[in-house]
Amino acid sequence: MIKEVWKKFDETELSHSSVHHLMAVHHLVKENGYARAVDIGRYLNLTRGSISVTLHKLIDKDYLEEDENKFYRLSEKGKQLVCSVLSKRQILKQFFTTVLRLPEDSAEIDACKIEHLLSQQAGEQLLVFMGYFLSDNPEAAAFREGFQQFQYNCPMENCLICDNTCYFANSHTDCE
Amino acid sequence: MIKEVWKKFDETELSHSSVHHLMAVHHLVKENGYARAVDIGRYLNLTRGSISVTLHKLIDKDYLEEDENKFYRLSEKGKQLVCSVLSKRQILKQFFTTVLRLPEDSAEIDACKIEHLLSQQAGEQLLVFMGYFLSDNPEAAAFREGFQQFQYNCPMENCLICDNTCYFANSHTDCE
DNA sequence: TTCCGGTGTTTGATGTATCAAACAAAAGTT
DNA sequence: AACTTTTGTTTGATACATCAAACACCGGAA
CATH class of the missing domain: 1.10.60.10 (Iron dependent repressor, metal binding and dimerisation domain)
Structure with missing residues (x-):
């Protein structure tokens, strides 16, 4: 059922925010060689408290590891996700x-x-x-060239793209 | 600062969920001529309570209108968004x-x-x-044809797409 | 006219992401 | 060694989306 597709949005393993926490660790380790909570907080503009909570959840989920000095690095799983x-x-x-x-x-x-x-x-x-x-395939080059020139004019009827319900710039029907 | 780009995700006017509430109204009105809370709830698989709360927020934000019988329809703003x-x-x-x-x-x-x-x-x-x-432009046709045949092989060095950090199928470097 | 079912609302709970503030521990300074 | 700053954690709060359960209303059937 199409009705159920929309819920998949929330079924993602990690939230946008969590992903960015991991990416921050990746970035900081790459840049500075280490990532502490405070560094991540500064990088993402979030408070230490918030970072602390989120990172521990990510450790529980096995995306992140912490050493004795509370320096963080990505686990294998975390690395893969960030990549x-x-x-x-x-x-x-x-x-x-x-x-x-x-x-x-x-x-x-x-x-x-x-x-x-x-x-x-x-x-x-x-x-x-x-x-x-x-690529430098001739067809690709010709396509790029032609596309540069191209202006799309929605043909009102039989629009091959939008199923006769073109909603954009020159929209011609209400959403039905 | 790139650092701030990531927060734009939460700065969207309406959440995924809210947008789907509006789209449900659109769909139901189109299909049945009306949309009550219970219909929307059934359509989205959410409880009446939850629907009631969300719809009233959407009314406050002026995406939705309610008639005397608590039948909902999209406001102009709502219609535009759904479209x-x-x-x-x-x-x-x-x-x-x-x-x-x-x-x-x-x-x-x-x-x-x-x-x-x-x-x-x-x-x-x-x-x-x-x-x-x-389109049936010859360049477009040739491009489609050529693309059908095409197999991408990442050239390891000087990959024009991925900045020498190709992460996909045949990935050859760690994310650096 | 009374009662029941369907519908909408409210309330208390959970889970997530965030903050500020209080607190604790570690590290640096004098 | 004593003091100060930095860092990490915990706690109480807000805001959102959701649920289940209780409650209220309305309209049709008996």
């Missing part, structure tokens, strides 16, 4: 800027909102697509 | 199935998770892209 999210971010950003020609900062924001929600499968396929789109 | 989300869903789904060749049901789920987060700008540009991709 997959970072890769999706990278590819999404590239798609948004290169293909959709969004400004850098909107691309950044859109990618950040979506990166942790996109399925692995979609991420991989998007990578393949980008590989072809950006 | 924009439905259009993004439609286009995303089409992109996922047609371009990325994801199975129908994954496409559905991915689209549903993302639809309310994607910026209007990205949605519109994606529509334009789909317009070109699916």
